[in-house]
Amino acid sequence: MAQATTAAAEPMVRLERVSKRFGATLAVETASFDLEPGSFLTILGPSGCGKTTLLRMIAGFIRPDGGSIVLNGRPVAADPPWRRSIGMVFQKLALFPHMTAAQNVAYPLKMRGFPRQGMAERVERYLSIVRLGGLGGRRPHELSGGQQQRVAIARALVFEPDLLLLDEPLAALDRKLREDMQLEFRRIQRELGVTTINVTHDQREALVMSDRILVMEGGRIQQAANPVDTYARPANRFVAGFLGVTNFLPGRLASLAEGRAVVEVEGTRLEGLCADPSLAPGAAVAAAVRAERVRIAGTGETAPDESDVEGEVVEVVFEGDRFVYELRMPSLGGIPLRLFDLDPLAHPRHAPGERVTVAWRHRDLMVFPA
Amino acid sequence: MASTIHDKGAGRPVGLRLLDLLEAARELLWPARMAPLTPWLFLLPAVLLTGLLAAGLIPLLDASLRPLDRATFRLAEDYALGNYATLATRPVYGVIALRTLMAGLIVTAATLALAFPYAWMMVRTQHAWLRKLLLVSLFLPFFIGQVVRAYGWLIILGKQGLLNALLDGLGLPPSSLAFTYTAVLIGLVQYMLPFAVLMLAPALTAVPVEVELASASLGARPFATFRHILLPMARPGIVAAGIVVFTLTLTDFAMPEIMGGGGNDFIASAVYDAFFQLGDAGLGAALGIGLTLVGSAVVGVILAFFGLGTLGYVEGREERS
Numbered sequence: 001m002a003q004a005t006t007a008a009a010e011p012m013v014r015l016e017r018v019s020k021r022f023g024a025t026l027a028v029e030t031a032s033f034d035l036e037p038g039s040f041l042t043i044l045g046p047s048g049c050g051k052t053t054l055l056r057m058i059a060g061f062i063r064p065d066g067g068s069i070v071l072n073g074r075p076v077a078a079d080p081p082w083r084r085s086i087g088m089v090f091q092k093l094a095l096f097p098h099m100t101a102a103q104n105v106a107y108p109l110k111m112r113g114f115p116r117q118g119m120a121e122r123v124e125r126y127l128s129i130v131r132l133g134g135l136g137g138r139r140p141h142e143l144s145g146g147q148q149q150r151v152a153i154a155r156a157l158v159f160e161p162d163l164l165l166l167d168e169p170l171a172a173l174d175r176k177l178r179e180d181m182q183l184e185f186r187r188i189q190r191e192l193g194v195t196t197i198n199v200t201h202d203q204r205e206a207l208v209m210s211d212r213i214l215v216m217e218g219g220r221i222q223q224a225a226n227p228v229d230t231y232a233r234p235a236n237r238f239v240a241g242f243l244g245v246t247n248f249l250p251g252r253l254a255s256l257a258e259g260r261a262v263v264e265v266e267g268t269r270l271e272g273l274c275a276d277p278s279l280a281p282g283a284a285v286a287a288a289v290r291a292e293r294v295r296i297a298g299t300g301e302t303a304p305d306e307s308d309v310e311g312e313v314v315e316v317v318f319e320g321d322r323f324v325y326e327l328r329m330p331s332l333g334g335i336p337l338r339l340f341d342l343d344p345l346a347h348p349r350h351a352p353g354e355r356v357t358v359a360w361r362h363r364d365l366m367v368f369p370a
Numbered sequence: 371m372a373s374t375i376h377d378k379g380a381g382r383p384v385g386l387r388l389l390d391l392l393e394a395a396r397e398l399l400w401p402a403r404m405a406p407l408t409p410w411l412f413l414l415p416a417v418l419l420t421g422l423l424a425a426g427l428i429p430l431l432d433a434s435l436r437p438l439d440r441a442t443f444r445l446a447e448d449y450a451l452g453n454y455a456t457l458a459t460r461p462v463y464g465v466i467a468l469r470t471l472m473a474g475l476i477v478t479a480a481t482l483a484l485a486f487p488y489a490w491m492m493v494r495t496q497h498a499w500l501r502k503l504l505l506v507s508l509f510l511p512f513f514i515g516q517v518v519r520a521y522g523w524l525i526i527l528g529k530q531g532l533l534n535a536l537l538d539g540l541g542l543p544p545s546s547l548a549f550t551y552t553a554v555l556i557g558l559v560q561y562m563l564p565f566a567v568l569m570l571a572p573a574l575t576a577v578p579v580e581v582e583l584a585s586a587s588l589g590a591r592p593f594a595t596f597r598h599i600l601l602p603m604a605r606p607g608i609v610a611a612g613i614v615v616f617t618l619t620l621t622d623f624a625m626p627e628i629m630g631g632g633g634n635d636f637i638a639s640a641v642y643d644a645f646f647q648l649g650d651a652g653l654g655a656a657l658g659i660g661l662t663l664v665g666s667a668v669v670g671v672i673l674a675f676f677g678l679g680t681l682g683y684v685e686g687r688e689e690r691s
Contacts, residue, residue: 061583081586094584098602107598111589155588165587 018067045216087156102136237368245291266333272365284370293364434655453656485566520628549631573607
């Protein structure tokens, strides 16, 4: 399991071996990570991976079975939510419909015993931070979806919590608004420097918004790394498949030396990289190559550091910025392969039924235990 | 008959021709151009029923304005306010009215206070078995009926009852709750509880659990969340349940009759006595009119205070996001 690089500063959040079991299911298994002050972490995973349970344990809605949660130097695992300095934005926003936007934002200040004096100014200041200045008198149902999001953010931040939690608040929005709000969250988060944990199943959101991504599956943290490393150097087969469009070629390891692996797939030998030195020749492996790292090559056009394989076009789709090819690979046992041609205007379109040679660099083939 | 479906000799199968016949009959009774009125047709039975009830008030009002002629034991031919004067001047009716109104207020407050946590638990619990248990316990008393339940309470509260046996066992002095006002109130609260819970549950279901979680994460302790979030958001259900419990209590007959032991009559008991003990239908009608007025006035005040939107007619359309 990947560990966070220890920062020089005291972490704002430290989880140590936090676990939660629901009946027979282990929802979260010994989750540990540190989070530096001011950084943005995304917990990414499919539904049911335990990410929401983990977030709710940090928020205080669910009590962990074991492990410790330290927030700003103080252990909080036994504290109720109202005693933790955590702001939270929910997927359903959970605005109070009987209060105006300003009353919603003032609510945590009143509940947390902030002085009355200056409260109205503070509420107005946070409303303008989220670009809702002057709309404080409106009720939630008089605001658009995006504006409601902003009220929820202002309400979660107005009391200057140590930590901001985002429980998939963007999942219900349409794509355009979601992408706008991703950048908006990031802007506000940078402006205020608030440490943030975001939960999502949307890989794009994770890549766009985060300083660090924590990929979860089956209650376990699979990888914790920055977005580029998570995408470029997935820790295991699950992470490789969850982010991006990845082709998996099942085979056997022929040899492995200094991270360079040779894999045999249905009699074809392919070179690739393998980060797992424990694998022995003969082990069942999955060789993975991303759809955008595969190209269609003319005959005899391949470079010495490339593998080339014959394929047959099954389907081709034009998506504006790319051709998406579905191929069948007779020399790899007929397995399907997906390929993105990211320069569709410069290349001819290959029709279904056409035989083509596809190629990828050796270093783009990642070898994982099957 | 099974073969008739395949019988194409007569052109169309018998089944379809039967449908044609029905269709024609429908066209005759309720032509297609009447279709826009169809929704109103469904409203008609209910409107007729409530209308009938309102119309029933007219003969009642008529009777209430005719004092009893003590010579003939018939209601007078001419209108007079004698019955209402009797109600106003005989102190016993004031006492009964006050006792009934007080019971309405106390029972409503107590029932809502007990029903709210019950309904909340029923709506929010994660455990299916607990929800089922709460629901079954709620509906079980419905099958028993008010009279039997009242006698059940007498068994518990009576001199040789379970309560006194328990007190005796604990070495405490026996209580004499049976046939008291308190006994009537206890019986009524228990009777009203299911109604209140059933009306509160949907109102609480309409409050998303995330709203409660958000309130907690924003710094509110459970009581503050209840007071500032749950109470205002569940207001339609609370007001509706309150109105139902209050009016049911105000007009209740069996509980004060059985558990009050004759000394704790409500208005309904007085109505009964006027009609069937005194044989004075005029006085009984006046009591009935008075009860209707008091009940309507209280409900009117509640609705004026909280607004019609309280019942969810207007606010129910708000997005609860």
